[in-house]
Amino acid sequence: MPLAQTATSVPVTVNDDLCIADKGCTVCVDVCPLDVLRIAEAADGSKTAYMKYDECWYCMPCEADCPTGAVTVNLPYLLK
Amino acid sequence: MDEILDGLTQIDCDILVIGGGTAGPMAALKAKKKNPKANVVLLDKANVKRSGAISMGMDGLNNSVIPGYATPEQYTKEITIANDGICDQAAVLRYAEECYGIIRELDDFGIRFQKDQNGEYDVKKVHHIGTYVLPMPNGDTVKKALYRQLRKARINIINRYMATRLLTGEGRVAGAICVNTRTAEFLVVRAKAVIMGLGAAGRLGLPTSGYLYGTYENASNSGEGYAMAYHAGAGLANLECYQINPLIKDYNGPACAYVAGPMGGYTANAKGERFIECDYWSGQMMQEFYDELQGGKGPVYLKLNHLAEETVAEIERVLHIVERPTRGHFHAGRGTDYRKQMIEMHISEIGFCSGHSASGVFVDEHARTTIPGLYAAGDMANVPHNYMLGAFTNGAFAGMDAADFIADVDFADFDMGTVDAERTRVMAPTKRDDGIPPNQIEYKTRRLVNDYLQPPKVTAKMELAQKRFEEVREDMEQGMYVRDSHELMRALEASTILDCADMAAAASLYRTESRWGLYHNRVEYERDDENWFCHTILTKGEDGKPAHRKQDVKPYVVEIAEDEKDAYYKQRVEPSVAAE
Ligand SMILES: Cc1cc2nc3c(=O)[nH]c(=O)nc-3n(C[C@H](O)[C@H](O)[C@H](O)COP(=O)(O)OP(=O)(O)OC[C@H]3O[C@@H](n4cnc5c(N)ncnc54)[C@H](O)[C@@H]3O)c2cc1C
Ligand code: SF4
Ligand code: SF4
Numbered sequence: 061m062p063l064a065q066t067a068t069s070v071p072v073t074v075n076d077d078l079c080i081a082d083k084g085c086t087v088c089v090d091v092c093p094l095d096v097l098r099i100a101e102a103a104d105g106s107k108t109a110y111m112k113y114d115e116c117w118y119c120m121p122c123e124a125d126c127p128t129g130a131v132t133v134n135l136p137y138l139l140k
Numbered sequence: 141m142d143e144i145l146d147g148l149t150q151i152d153c154d155i156l157v158i159g160g161g162t163a164g165p166m167a168a169l170k171a172k173k174k175n176p177k178a179n180v181v182l183l184d185k186a187n188v189k190r191s192g193a194i195s196m197g198m199d200g201l202n203n204s205v206i207p208g209y210a211t212p213e214q215y216t217k218e219i220t221i222a223n224d225g226i227c228d229q230a231a232v233l234r235y236a237e238e239c240y241g242i243i244r245e246l247d248d249f250g251i252r253f254q255k256d257q258n259g260e261y262d263v264k265k266v267h268h269i270g271t272y273v274l275p276m277p278n279g280d281t282v283k284k285a286l287y288r289q290l291r292k293a294r295i296n297i298i299n300r301y302m303a304t305r306l307l308t309g310e311g312r313v314a315g316a317i318c319v320n321t322r323t324a325e326f327l328v329v330r331a332k333a334v335i336m337g338l339g340a341a342g343r344l345g346l347p348t349s350g351y352l353y354g355t356y357e358n359a360s361n362s363g364e365g366y367a368m369a370y371h372a373g374a375g376l377a378n379l380e381c382y383q384i385n386p387l388i389k390d391y392n393g394p395a396c397a398y399v400a401g402p403m404g405g406y407t408a409n410a411k412g413e414r415f416i417e418c419d420y421w422s423g424q425m426m427q428e429f430y431d432e433l434q435g436g437k438g439p440v441y442l443k444l445n446h447l448a449e450e451t452v453a454e455i456e457r458v459l460h461i462v463e464r465p466t467r468g469h470f471h472a473g474r475g476t477d478y479r480k481q482m483i484e485m486h487i488s489e490i491g492f493c494s495g496h497s498a499s500g501v502f503v504d505e506h507a508r509t510t511i512p513g514l515y516a517a518g519d520m521a522n523v524p525h526n527y528m529l530g531a532f533t534n535g536a537f538a539g540m541d542a543a544d545f546i547a548d549v550d551f552a553d554f555d556m557g558t559v560d561a562e563r564t565r566v567m568a569p570t571k572r573d574d575g576i577p578p579n580q581i582e583y584k585t586r587r588l589v590n591d592y593l594q595p596p597k598v599t600a601k602m603e604l605a606q607k608r609f610e611e612v613r614e615d616m617e618q619g620m621y622v623r624d625s626h627e628l629m630r631a632l633e634a635s636t637i638l639d640c641a642d643m644a645a646a647a648s649l650y651r652t653e654s655r656w657g658l659y660h661n662r663v664e665y666e667r668d669d670e671n672w673f674c675h676t677i678l679t680k681g682e683d684g685k686p687a688h689r690k691q692d693v694k695p696y697v698v699e700i701a702e703d704e705k706d707a708y709y710k711q712r713v714e715p716s717v718a719a720e
Binding site: 061062063090091092093094095098112113115116117118119120121124125133134135136138139140 | 141142186187189190191192195196300321322347349350351352353354355358359360390391392464465466469470473574575576577619621626629630
């Protein structure tokens, strides 16, 4: 059974202007209990954190521990 | 990150603690304290810094036994009654006697509890009979303080490894097999003793939102503790006593009456009337909640809108910062202001957790399971009404006993064939070119759990569940497909969830009576003390399916008078009072 490309909106967003993943920060990726955040590298080599997997417990360590306040946790659409 | 690598490393340690949430860290600390030479490894699927139920802190200690407010005997009595008599009191009594010492230690760690003007602990009444709730208005400090202690004690922490199976040999525990959640590489840990603190099985039923991770429990607690104990041959007790909670509808987290109750909040029906006398979570209370809905008097709410502004503001401050801070976002999104509207509640999906029930991996008062050298503590062990302080205290018992256990033993030999077989099982979904992704296997299992296992329980429905689970298992074993190591973690969780679903159905069918209110409400059967005043113990049978036996409840050390036995069934508010 081949897979489909069904879209899903993710609850956690990262403000690219504030994120300092470029400087080696991975705090939000490290602390997330569900391990759903990753660092993306753009074509120009700049890096930012993003939510890769829509599997969030809306628990907040990512937002609370981010040193620059770049992360916002919203509630997953299905339950908000 | 996330690519699938092929690799296997083996390490040795004296004591392996699996699960770095609440019970695990305390177990590791106590083992190390008792035997500073011991090599203690604390391994977690997530990152110990922010893992487990207490990831963002806690609102309070739900079950503290504090001199001046309660005695260990009173507490033991209350928990026995709340559990419809099915509990081995020795473990509850030991907890009750020693938890105060643990509170003092936590206090020394820098975790702050509510105190009155005289500097004494300010304990509140939430339970039906006694006074045991100690608020933690600054409860966000818990995990950080604990983590500092782990670093100080130089505990070896291994993050992002998921334990999948225990190793046994020579009739005792030999270690565990773990998989890296970001590379799929294997880690075989040989250990003389293993302590499990893997938390609840929080992803068993499907939340009504349909969101797989919208659970009460930390969603990384998918139930491996139960599945690993089962496959290793340990006994699991009373799994038919499900956990079902009264939660904020859709948000599916605590509202939380334990915080609001002592300040004047209460559970109410649609008319704003109080219908239960006690907001402490129990099967009997959940039955009343269910009956209120069936009687057309719902929805059920948490009512705070009659309280004074400063009280509401204080409740808000606690509930929106600590434990589940997104509660505040949720209410804001819905336009719910505690001052004006009541908070809509619902009955959660089912799970396994000893927090408010008597279920879990069977342990004695030393946290020993039925396998020598293997311990369990916290939500996955069957000491009833553990909560956070129970996880800490029983974790401490496990750590101390394990430190003694390893003094006299070497590593147990185990069959390397077990490791090879586990590698084949784990990696199977990576060997296919397409198939069914783990989220669909999981969704279907959990939806079937809701359809057929959610109480009230009906025999024919539970038998159908077993058939459907077998079909899903066939699909999972023959066709599950993953593309990276993260998905592989989800695939392993899907298989755990299916194991737990099988155990839930089998255990519920075995106990042919009703008990524990809604938790094991079997519509065809009444309560039957003559035949079922006992534990049920589930093990893995010769045929690889759940096998069952009855086990006597150990003679009580604290007697329960005949007229006290059913106190938890006297929850309903008399109509005249409700009308006030
Ligand atoms: C929302 C919420 C509110 C609560 N409020 C209160 C309260 O106010 N007061 C109170 O006393 N109690 C409260 N409780 C209960 C209390 O938090 C728990 O009983 C207690 O924290 C459980 O501890 P534990 O060690 O068993 O599990 P956890 O602390 O959840 O730890 C389990 C650990 O196991 C890890 N793990 C899971 N699977 C694997 C695997 N396969 N391999 C490796 N590691 C794994 C997890 O990552 C996690 O770190 C609450 C619980 C919840 C969920
Ligand atoms: S913690 Fe904040 S700054 Fe660091 S990577 Fe994440 S979003 Fe970027
Ligand atoms: S809210 Fe929790 S689960 Fe969601 S991304 Fe942040 S840390 Fe991870």
